[in-house]
Amino acid sequence: xxxxxxxxxxxxxxxxxxxxxxxxxxxxxxxxxxxxxxxxxxxxxxxxxxxxxxxxxxxxxxxxxxxxxxxxxxxxxxxxxxxxxxxxxxxxxxxxxxxxxxxxxxxxxxxxxxxxxxxxxxxxxxxxxxxxxxxxxxxxxxxxxxxxxxxxxxxxxxxxxxxxxxxxxxxxxxxxxxxxxxxxxxxxxxxxxxxxxxxxx
Amino acid sequence: xxxxxxxxxxxxxxxxxxxxxxxxxxxxxxxxxxxxxxxxxxxxxxxxxxxxxxxxxxxxxxxxxxxxxxxxxxxxxxxxxxxxxxxxxxxxxxxxxxxxxxxxxxxxxxxxxxxxxxxxxxxxxxxxxxxxxxxxxxxxxxxxxxxxxxxxxxxxxxxxxxxxxxxxxxxxxxxxxxxxxxxxxxxxxxxxxxxxxxxxx
DNA sequence: TCAAGCGGAATGAACATTCCGTCCAAAATA
DNA sequence: TATTTTGGACGGAATGTTCATTCCGCTTGA
Numbered sequence: 001x002x003x004x005x006x007x008x009x010x011x012x013x014x015x016x017x018x019x020x021x022x023x024x025x026x027x028x029x030x031x032x033x034x035x036x037x038x039x040x041x042x043x044x045x046x047x048x049x050x051x052x053x054x055x056x057x058x059x060x061x062x063x064x065x066x067x068x069x070x071x072x073x074x075x076x077x078x079x080x081x082x083x084x085x086x087x088x089x090x091x092x093x094x095x096x097x098x099x100x101x102x103x104x105x106x107x108x109x110x111x112x113x114x115x116x117x118x119x120x121x122x123x124x125x126x127x128x129x130x131x132x133x134x135x136x137x138x139x140x141x142x143x144x145x146x147x148x149x150x151x152x153x154x155x156x157x158x159x160x161x162x163x164x165x166x167x168x169x170x171x172x173x174x175x176x177x178x179x180x181x182x183x184x185x186x187x188x189x190x191x192x193x194x195x196x197x198x199x200x201x
Numbered sequence: 202x203x204x205x206x207x208x209x210x211x212x213x214x215x216x217x218x219x220x221x222x223x224x225x226x227x228x229x230x231x232x233x234x235x236x237x238x239x240x241x242x243x244x245x246x247x248x249x250x251x252x253x254x255x256x257x258x259x260x261x262x263x264x265x266x267x268x269x270x271x272x273x274x275x276x277x278x279x280x281x282x283x284x285x286x287x288x289x290x291x292x293x294x295x296x297x298x299x300x301x302x303x304x305x306x307x308x309x310x311x312x313x314x315x316x317x318x319x320x321x322x323x324x325x326x327x328x329x330x331x332x333x334x335x336x337x338x339x340x341x342x343x344x345x346x347x348x349x350x351x352x353x354x355x356x357x358x359x360x361x362x363x364x365x366x367x368x369x370x371x372x373x374x375x376x377x378x379x380x381x382x383x384x385x386x387x388x389x390x391x392x393x394x395x396x397x398x399x400x401x402x
Numbered sequence: 403t404c405a406a407g408c409g410g411a412a413t414g415a416a417c418a419t420t421c422c423g424t425c426c427a428a429a430a431t432a
Numbered sequence: 433t434a435t436t437t438t439g440g441a442c443g444g445a446a447t448g449t450t451c452a453t454t455c456c457g458c459t460t461g462a
Contacts, residue, residue: 008441024313026227029417031444040443042420051418110311112225115372149384152366152375157388160361165353171316174353183350187358191392209407230451232410241409243454252452 009047012037013058021103025055025111052113059108059117062101069094071133080145081189083137088162088185095166096176102166134158138192147194157191210248213238214259222304226256226312253314260309260318263302270295272334281346282390284338289363289386296367297377303367335359339393347393358392 015037019028030051034041048054070090074083095102108114121131130136138146138154146154165184169176216238220229231252235242249255271291275284296303309315322332331337339347339355347355366385370377 030419031417034443041418042422042444043442045419046441106311110307119372119374147388149388150375150381152369153381153384153388156362156366156369156385157392160363160365161357161392162361163365164361165357168353168357171320173320174351180351180354183348183354184357187348187350187354187392190394190396191358191362191388193391195391195396231453232451235409241407242452243410243456244408246453247407 008039008043012039012044012047013054013061016054016058017062017100017104020055020058020107021100025051025107055108055113058104059113062104065098066091066094066101066105067133074133080137080141080143081193084134084158084189084192085185087133087137088158088188089181092162092166092176092181092184095162096169096181099170102170106163106167145194146192149192154192158188161188161191209240209244213240213245213248214255214262217255217259218263218301218305221256221259221308222301226252226308256309256314259305260314263305266299267292267295267302267306268334275334281338281342281344282394285335285359285390285393286386288334288338289359289389290382293363293367293377293382293385296363297370297382300371303371307364307368346395348395350393355393359389362389362392 012033016028016033019033019036022028030044031041034044037044044054048057070087072090074086074090076083078086109118130139132155134155135151138151149157161184165174165176165180168174174180213234217229217234220234220237223229231245232242235245238245245255249258271288273291275287275291277284279287310319331340333356335356336352339352350358362385366375366377366381369375375381
């Protein structure tokens with residue numbers, strides 16, 4: 001019985017992810033969600049107290065998957081630059097290949113939920129105590145390859161362009177091929193690295 | 202009579218800007234909007250066909266103000282780098298000092314309105330025909346100081362970090378002082394400039 | 403006197419959430 | 433083993449609320 005329960009909950013969450021991504025939280029009625037999941041409206045409320053709880057649980061799941069994807073294949077023995085490029089590339093690949101997850105997260109972070117969540121995260125994780133793999137990398141950068149800048153600025157320089165370009169890609173304005181992704185990753189690196197002599201390493 | 206009309210319309214739009222920015226389109230009922238503008242609900246509909254039209258007109262106005270602010274004090278005889286830094290700085294200053302406008306635009310671009318608007322803009326303005334001052338600058342860069350990359354990538358590298366940092370600032374996670382802004386602008390420049398020899402110019 | 407401008411009650415639609423009757427698998431009973 | 437009981441899982445109709453929008457009578461300046 002437990003596995004059945006789990007399965008139905010998963011089905012509902014999957015349907016919710018798609019619907020929320022495509023129509024937005026506000027334009028995705030519970031009735032339509034139930035229909036898409038091939039389930040009665042009442043059943044949705046068996047697994048989730050209300051719409052908010054559904055959104056929160058979905059966020060937890062999606063965020064976890066993203067975190068896993070980002071740190072995949074990152075070899076800590078490599079240079080800061082190499083690690084950075086791998087992280088960025090992972091991030092782009094995951095989000096490009098999971099448009100529903102991307103759109104969901106975008107919405108989540110732009111809703112009242114997200115603002116609080118973000119503040120919460122930042123207050124919890126200060127300095128070296130960061131869970132964010134990018135921040136960890138910057139903080140442990142013994143080779144001094146990265147500019148000495150406030151955390152949020154580094155964060156913005158590294159992440160901002162990626163999210164921006166992904167939005168364009170989702171809207172069908174760009175084709176995100178591997179060459180483009182490489183350019184992006186290197187551009188982000190140039191933004192945060194200390195530029196000494198010669199072209200980027 | 203015209204000036205009176207105009208004034209009342211302006212009052213409504215101002216109230217709408219604040220309310221939309223603070224509560225979001227969906228959580229800003231027309232009744233509350235009317236209250237804030239000290240106007241009857243019915244009167245709002247005298248000036249705007251419906252809520253959507255109000256949002257669209259607001260967008261037009263806000264976007265216009267932003268465009269004006271961005272190109273302020275940009276001296277076309279200066280180097281590409283100098284012009285770029287000025288543009289970025291203008292952008293940050295305007296949005297930092299106009300949080301309502303910033304939040305409104307963020308929402309607009311993340312709503313169904315915005316997606317279409319963006320596609321529309323991009324399809325209309327191809328290549329050298331760009332209205333976007335950043336794109337114009339990149340396109341007319343005879344000194345070859347800027348990387349040769351697809352438009353959307355340059356756009357992302359230049360804009361992405363700025364918007365990202367501004368979001369943090371609005372959430373009260375960073376204090377956006379002048380030093381920080383300068384770091385940001387230079388970081389963005391590093392991301393798109395061709396790195397030859399020595400530190401960034 | 404009479405429009406044009408206005409305010410706000412009234413209307414209707416869209417939802418989130420609740421409620422309740424049905425179904426069914428498995429435990430209890432004979 | 434055959435029959436009955438039971439309780440959780442379900443579906444979807446019913447409910448109550450929250451708006452956007454409309455309608456209508458009042459006010460006021462010409």
